[in-house]
Amino acid sequence: MASLKYSRQRECIKSFLLSRYDHPTADTIYMNVRKEFPNISLGTVYRNLALLASLGEIIKITVDGADRFDAHVEPHSHFICKNCHQVLDLHVENEELIQAQAQKNFPGQIEGHVVQYFGLCSTCLKEQQVLSQHAEAL
Amino acid sequence: MASLKYSRQRECIKSFLLSRYDHPTADTIYMNVRKEFPNISLGTVYRNLALLASLGEIIKITVDGADRFDAHVEPHSHFICKNCHQVLDLHVENEELIQAQAQKNFPGQIEGHVVQYFGLCSTCLKEQQVLSQHAEAL
DNA sequence: GTGGGTGCAAATACTTTGCAACCGA
């Protein structure tokens, strides 16, 4: 029954994810893995991502309708830019407290949590400031 | 330019959302609004949901690839069942602390946050226990 | 050799969009 077999493609997908600290979409992963496996198909990428996620080796998050993947599974928070939809890691103090609080309220039922923060990333913030200056000038 | 005009369909969509505390998908909303407007189209539902969300009257969250909507905009957390993908409201103590902590770390840049908790809802938890008892019996 | 894994293409799921008709202010 459903034992696991080695695959070079899966290996490559995982090591690519380990090398990145942003949170690539399946398509970005596909584009990059193709450098090593020119014939790999998107289907294979999706299948392996789903497999790795079910094994707990990677994390899948959905942002604005598109799935994104992360091989860094230690608890951390995400900052999501409202403008460019970029997802960045965020390190917040006392994060364990949030989990502990939830566990206290709902013992045994909560397996994990994710905190997503929203706002404008520094790049988009800068762009917006430039725009409002232009508007002022009129 | 782009002023807002009343529409019975939009009214109906919003009041339906206000009546629910789960987080219906666009399709569920469509099915229900059709009881009152049999000819309404999915496109109209999506257009109004996007409009209401941009006005801040409802919240849009994306879970497992499908958008879900919530007319209860006061800050609260979500519990997402890993099995049936249901989204339930959760009230956690000290939620403001999380926001305050983030603001402290990244002043001025964070506009809001969402906490998602994962696990099995009580229904799915029960089902799983029944299954494992069966497995034991073999 | 056997069963899991792959590539490909077709299918599915979800959402957006163009357009002519419609309706609220």
Place this chain on the structure above:
DNA sequence: TCGGTTGCAAAGTATTTGCACCCAC
């Protein structure tokens, strides 16, 4: 009337799946 809104259908985007072939064990 004017311009926002609608219904419909077609298009778009993201993801899954069926199948024959391939490869790790």
